[in-house]
Amino acid sequence: MLVVQKYGGTSVGSLERIRAVAQKAVKCKKEGNDVVLVVSAMSGETDRLIGLANELSESPKEREIDMLLSSGERVSAALTSIAIEALGVKAMSFTGRQVGIVTDDFHTKAKIKSIDGARVREALKGGHIAVIAGFQGITNDFTDVTTLGRGGSDLTAVAIAAALKADLCEIYTDVEGVYTTDPNIVKKARKLDKISYDEMLELASLGAKVLQTRSVEFAKNYNVPVLVKSSFKDVPGTLVTKEDKEMESVVVAGIAYDKKQTKLTIRAVPDRPGIAATLFDYLSRSEIIVDMIVQNVSIDGKSTDISFTVPTTDAKKALNITKEVSAELGAKGVTYDDDIVKISVVGVGMRTHSGVAAKMFKTLSEKNINIMMISTSEIKISVLIDAKYTELAVRELHDTFELENADATIHTDVS
Ligand code: ASP
Numbered sequence: 001m002l003v004v005q006k007y008g009g010t011s012v013g014s015l016e017r018i019r020a021v022a023q024k025a026v027k028c029k030k031e032g033n034d035v036v037l038v039v040s041a042m043s044g045e046t047d048r049l050i051g052l053a054n055e056l057s058e059s060p061k062e063r064e065i066d067m068l069l070s071s072g073e074r075v076s077a078a079l080t081s082i083a084i085e086a087l088g089v090k091a092m093s094f095t096g097r098q099v100g101i102v103t104d105d106f107h108t109k110a111k112i113k114s115i116d117g118a119r120v121r122e123a124l125k126g127g128h129i130a131v132i133a134g135f136q137g138i139t140n141d142f143t144d145v146t147t148l149g150r151g152g153s154d155l156t157a158v159a160i161a162a163a164l165k166a167d168l169c170e171i172y173t174d175v176e177g178v179y180t181t182d183p184n185i186v187k188k189a190r191k192l193d194k195i196s197y198d199e200m201l202e203l204a205s206l207g208a209k210v211l212q213t214r215s216v217e218f219a220k221n222y223n224v225p226v227l228v229k230s231s232f233k234d235v236p237g238t239l240v241t242k243e244d245k246e247m248e249s250v251v252v253a254g255i256a257y258d259k260k261q262t263k264l265t266i267r268a269v270p271d272r273p274g275i276a277a278t279l280f281d282y283l284s285r286s287e288i289i290v291d292m293i294v295q296n297v298s299i300d301g302k303s304t305d306i307s308f309t310v311p312t313t314d315a316k317k318a319l320n321i322t323k324e325v326s327a328e329l330g331a332k333g334v335t336y337d338d339d340i341v342k343i344s345v346v347g348v349g350m351r352t353h354s355g356v357a358a359k360m361f362k363t364l365s366e367k368n369i370n371i372m373m374i375s376t377s378e379i380k381i382s383v384l385i386d387a388k389y390t391e392l393a394v395r396e397l398h399d400t401f402e403l404e405n406a407d408a409t410i411h412t413d414v415s
């Protein structure tokens with residue numbers, strides 16, 4: 001087998017841990033596999049480097065930031081290679097440029113355009129373990145170093161796995177896998193054996209702590225099976241993979257919550273064609289992503305309220321724009337609510353099973369939790385509720401859909 005193993009910052013956070021990574025890689029190699037490692041910078045290193053730059057300048061050039069940050073991964077790749085050789089096994093480390101990871105020139109968040117990988121193949125042929133510095137690439141004309149956005153070593157690993165047609169991409173990290181919900185809220189949260197790419201993407205708030213979102217999209221596009229595992233405990237992890245029949249029979253795979261949303265309401269806008277178009281056009285031109293939208297029925301046929309949610313990080317900007325639109329349209333002003341949470345139930349089984357929404361709403365109503373907004377996709381139902389009910393709602397829904405019990409989820413009858 002050809003295996004790509006990616007180790008995150010905590011997994012290479014000290015020399016002792018780098019030695020442990022070297023041993024794991026060597027073990028995998030001795031079992032007869034070709035092994036490619038992708039490593040992150042030692043934990044805290046990327047933040048430390050950003051801090052240094054910010055002490056020297058308020059707005060350091062992004063080109064220089066990429067030069068700076070890419071050094072962190074380079075250090076851990078070389079150290080890991082040295083540690084493997086010290087165990088008597090051949091190893092060779094590479095930068096992004098050396099393995100031909102070509103990107104566009106959007107510094108600090110570059111997109112991968114192509115991967116050559118010839119030197120990795122050569123190294124493997126020569127019996128080496130190849131160790132690749134994650135998170136970095138090179139612009140088209142091989143002139144400037146780029147980085148792939150925070151958490152980008154995951155993307156390096158998935159992309160290298162795709163380019164080399166690896167049998168498996170293992171992501172070693174400080175969690176044991178993907179859970180049915182946040183184990184900090186629900187003690188009974190269960191680690192999933194496997195989850196589909198789409199579910200992983202929809203569970204963003206749970207999933208993003210485990211895998212960089214772009215790496216999941218990439219894995220989906222190139223059909224790379226990704227196994228998330230603990231680098232400290234030898235226990236089974238979670239396989240992120242393409243949808244199969246068994247997954248379809250699981251109606252709800254997980255429950256996510258997102259507190260980083262803000263609700264804005266524009267009051268008593270004239271109820272006529274073009275109003276929503278105007279408002280959301282202004283917002284989108286400012287690159288603000290609107291998530292949920294509700295327009296109330298107008299009582300007198302003349303005016304209506306429109307509520308919508310935006311990421312809290314964009315809330316101020318959105319508020320200013322909405323206030324301007326409100327004034328322009330002669331609306332009665334804008335209100336703002338930060339104490340909200342979006343709760344989502346996610347599962348590919350929703351494509352073929354009905355009744356999930358009804359069951360979700362009933363569970364919330366039994367606890368007297370008011371639903372402010374609802375949105376759905378093919379495999380997700382989200383509701384917006386008061387933030388103070390976050391834990392209660394997540395716990396009750398976890399019970400309702402019997403997520404603590406692997407067999408129960410498969411046979412849950414929601415029709
Ligand atoms: N070192 C980079 C970061 O901290 C990339 C990574 O760890 O994946 O974001």
Ligand code: MG
Binds near residue numbers: 008151212
């Ligand atoms: Mg990470």
